[in-house]
Amino acid sequence: MMVKVKKIKKIKTSKKVPKINGTLEKDEEKTPVSHRKQLQQIAEKDPEFFKFLQKEDADLLEFDDSDVEMGEDIDEEEEETAESLNIGNKTIFFEVDNDDRKVVNLQTAELIEKVLSSPSEYRRNLRAVVRLAVQSFHACVCRVGSNLEKGEYVVNEDRVFDSIVRSCLKYMGHCLLLLMNPLDEKQKESKNAKAKQGQPVFKYFHKYKTVTKEYLIALVEFLAEVGAEDISIAIIKSIVPLTDFYLHFQKICRRLIKNLVRVWSQKSMQERVGAFLALNRISQSDVDLYTFVYKSCYVAYVSSSRQVTTGAWQNLLFMQRSFAELTFVNPAVSYQYVFVYIRQYAIHLRNAKITKRKDVIRTVYNWQFVLGVYLWASVMIRSSKHRHISEAVDWIRELRYPLIQIVIGLINVFPTSRYIPLRLHCVRVLLQLQVNCNVYIPTLAITADLLDDLITIDLKKPNNVKVLQRTTRLKDVIRLNREMLEDSKYRSMIAEEVFSVFLEAAFVVRASLAFSGLIRPLIPVLKGFIKECNNIDHKKLFKALECKLKEHAEQSRLTLAAHKIDLNDANENYKLEEILSSNSTPIAKYYQDWHRTSEMKDQATKRIEQKSPFIEKNRKRKTRKTIH
Incomplete structure (x- = not known):
């Protein structure tokens, strides 16, 4: 099954855009094999500089067969658009609104759900679909009144909104982990990876840093804007496994902590429990953030205890014990x-x-x-x-x-x-x-x-x-x-x-x-x-x-x-x-x-x-x- 994603413009002529899963020009193509040859040439011509690279950035010099395979699988152009996304023989068209933004339709939402739910089957196109999903999710968050800047995409239909939000909250965490490829302790030692104690290390962190950061920011804003209990619970559940990513972005993580503390001190019991699990996980991974979490929770508890109303004792007891x-x-x-x-x-x-x-x-x-x-x-x-x-x-x-x-x-x-x-x-x-x-x-x-x-x-x-x-x-x-x-x-x-x-x-x-x-x-x-x-x-x-x-x-x-x-x-x-x-x-x-x-x-x-x-x-x- 082939899927082609194109955009339709009524007046403007579209520029040529390289395919997401297509090939680049030969003189611009960079594969892990060619990169390895370049490093070998550096080692022969300038051995002192090569030793410097070995000390300061060992990850740049470490290559194995899995690197080549992953590069063949998901290595696409950094700045990609969804004008010619190929996943089979189907074609998905984007309409453009008056602000020149692409309107995400139900067919696109179904494609996103299909790929994110089965990432191993669509591995060659996973990166492109993840980017499309993140940008669509960003559009959904903008729709609920967030302070985020409007992006390239817009979501107008309720069915599309529900489908994209549900797919991202349910599957995006697993897909990002699959792309980032977290290292175990042995791999960290072999690559001399530098990280804070308790902070996870990802093999392809720099490659997918931008798209991951965009999704994490949108998720924090979504949690701040949403008032419905069931949606808030779903957001918090999706945040808990993503705390390893948040630890790499300190400013975003602090904003997340503020929102989680607000939920922990003001929302329903089920929301409070989920927020506490996320806060506890962050606290166990980073000492600096632990201090911020601890002081924020204390201030929130004191603020919420100015007056006791009927039925508040259960929430207060939970806050005390947590x-x-x-x-x-x-x-x-x-x-x-x-x-x-x-x-x-x-x-x-x-x-x-x-x-x-x-x-x-x-x-x-x-x-x-x-x-x-x-x-x-x-x-x-x-x-x-x-x-x-x-x-x-x-x-x-x-x-x-x-x-x-x-x-x-x-x-x-x-x-x-x-x-x-x-x-x-x-x-x-x-x-x-x-x-x-x-x-x-x-x-x-x-x-x-x-x-x-x-x-x-x-x-x-x-x-x-x-x-x-x-x-x-x-x-x-x-x-x-x-x-x-x-x-x-x-x-x-x-x-x-x-x-x-x-x-x-x-x-x-x-x-x-x-x-x-x-x-x-x-x-x-x-x-x-x-x-x-x-x-x-x-x-x-x-x-x-x-x-x-x-x-x-x-x-x-x-x-x-x-x-x-x-x-x-x-x-x-x-x-x-x-x-x-x-x-x-x-x-x-x-x-x-x-x-x-x-x-x-x-x-x-x-x-x-x-x-x-x-x-x-x-x-x-x-x-x-x-x-x-």
Whole structure:
């Protein structure tokens, strides 16, 4: 099957253009064999210059049979046009629009898809079709409103647009790899190829550098312009295997990183995952770009955490965990930034505690600071689970202690009842660190301090005026206004959250041999709260907790009395801790029942939030912004 591609001009006369797969004039033809003869002549006439070439550009002198075959297969003229592309007996005609640009039709799009999907069958024409496909893809990107300059081709039909975009995203990466021919480690050594550590080397990189660069730029612009989720996912999937090419173009790669970070911090979960995979791959290949990726991701996370909306926690959790993974791609480099950022948090906290001014306190009592603490807690948790032994990982792991001090200090900066939600967030962070980092933190005593604020809130009678609920979960706020504090529903939510954190703190230390000693000073605090609290429901809630704590403490005491305790015997102590951590203990049973009930309430809350008029109003407002 023969295919000829020509262009039709209504008035202008076409100039003679050499065929893409045709032959050049004999005096202009350069084959690998003739090139080898020229090098032999240089070696005979000027041996010193030949030695210089061997040292500085060994790739120029390395030839083997595969070079000759590849040259015969795909060696065409550098500046080629699609006026006489021959692949069989068919002829494809280009119409020319008023701007003298070639209009890509459906027949051309089908040809591109056919060749790109089976590159081994059309190897002699692969280079020409790849160039045609890249220029057509460039035209597609210009069509969606990109800042790219208009090229030689234009795409007008939707079917042609879809076909070209689909073919390029699906097959172009494989075709470019086939043309570039990546070298393995042995070939790199034999050719003395110079490249950064982790950066791939391609045999024919300089030959196809221009067309590859054009496609990579168009792909970055396409990602920046497209808003549809399915198309964005397809673009990111095609970018992941192309990261080896992007590494050779630092400026383009930085633009790509900016777009990927934007997707990672703002788009849907599936898009975020794809963007993270691409960022992770780039970070593993280039140390300089890793620094740029790491700082960009941190800035994007901080920017997106200015305000927490309903349903944002899942995305924030993904960002925290993926950022923690990025931290340990190169811990020796990331440690410098982790140390500086945590130190900045400590400085802001110190200033707030010293000055006590409202404007300074607001610099730490806000969502950005709280979610930043969550972020670094996830990094510390990841450091404790890191399998590889590394000095840099140990450096990062040691930073958990100043982080714990920052969180405890944040609780005590401005301890008022209005900021109970923020203080509860801090206790949750401490519990995460205590469980995953295997460190003891007095979370029980810290939580017990919140009972005084609960008493203060319950002193005033609740207001019967209904408050427009901006959220049905206390987790979505860090500060309560006066109306919320006076509303009976919010009071119940506060009491349940304090109770839940108190119970979880007790559950975390249930296996400790010193559980009875930990609980003993808290029992009078609970009794005092039950006595002074004016809310009957809150009294019942914490009375049940007091009973379970006493019951578990008694069981723990009896278990220890039945065994001989030797603090130097680690195995015996471990067995005792296993007995105390059993699911049949009073605290464990009570915690599981409460946890099950809380999950049912959360599911009901989500259904209520979907029907909430305030949330629906916000959703419509966001939709309008997206449309505009």
